[in-house]
Amino acid sequence: MRNYLRNWSFMRVLRLALGIFIVVQGIMTKEWLIVGLGGLFSLMPLMNIGCCGVSGCSTSVPRSNKKTEDITYEEVR
Template identity: 50%
Template sequence: MKQIIFSNWTIMRFLRLAMGIAILVQAVMSKDMLFAFAGLAFTAMPVFNVGCCGTAGCAAPPKKNQDTTKDITYEEVV
């Protein structure tokens, strides 16, 4: 659980978190409980990295490390 919360943070995930916090702040300021529940849901989704499709179902796969290179050999044609 700790790994899900603290890893794989992207710009889009930060943006979703900021929008969820903004919804939550507006709900507290207007004292609207239904809006507050929506704000909690929109804030929890990026924290736990879940979305409409389930746990990271719609997310792009993490970038794979491809540091290994294959040596190319050439033959001289005469």
């Protein structure tokens, strides 16, 4: 449990708090779609998943040390 709580940042706690706030507001207004969306927003920081913003899902560029040789072409008539 201690290891799980170690990787929490301010934004992750803020997202969890906003998700819980949305769930509570949805329950108070009896809007069940809002409760579901609040549950989704609360689940995202708990599972440490999120949108791919700010290069979150970028893949590494493969680097090769191979030098490309010059290619010669024949003219076809």
